[in-house]
Amino acid sequence: MLAPRIRSYLCRIAGHAVPITYQALAKALDLSPPNTIHQLTVALEYLIEEDAAAARPLIAALVVSKTRHGMPAPGFFDCARRVGCFDGDPSGSEDPAFYAAEFKKAVEFWRVAAEDS
Template sequence: MLDELGALLDQALTQGRRPGYLEVADALAIEAPLRIHKTTRLLEVLLKRDAEAGQPLRSLLVTSKTRPGRPAEGLFERARRLGLFDDDPEAFYRREMARLVKSD
């Protein structure tokens, strides 16, 4: 399912779209219960995989209903725990979004 998630986010990037967590869950046919939680876990695994490969962090494309235009706070916490940044989360987000756009 991780490869499907990566492909979905690659397509969203190419199309200039920012899917929400529910849209991702629907596209991947993630079943209840805890659909958003399962989606979040997949996004965290993809975040780690992209980071280890030195690739732009595609998980940051997904937007939260509670934080319009931004991923959920937990994704930033995961990135910090992985050692991907130690400064301002907003600065980290802007840097990574620039890398994503540049990679497209």
């Protein structure tokens, strides 16, 4: 399953406090076409569901779209809404503030989690 590999990789890079693009993550994990980005998004949504159920910061916040100026794809926000982590307006006006806060929490939490393991 891809999700545990993604979590492991993101834990290793969390301490850098720099997001990774979907494309760079696919390359780092050596994913093969077709649909590499789709494979990632399905697995990242699974990780969002896991983190929400465990009341942890969303590790998926470490992954961004290169075309969205350092923000995750809309599916990140949709999934966060669906699991009850974000109640922002679907228009997207609250997305940047939510993302900035979630990214900061994710870096702090997952950096420590990686150090403890």
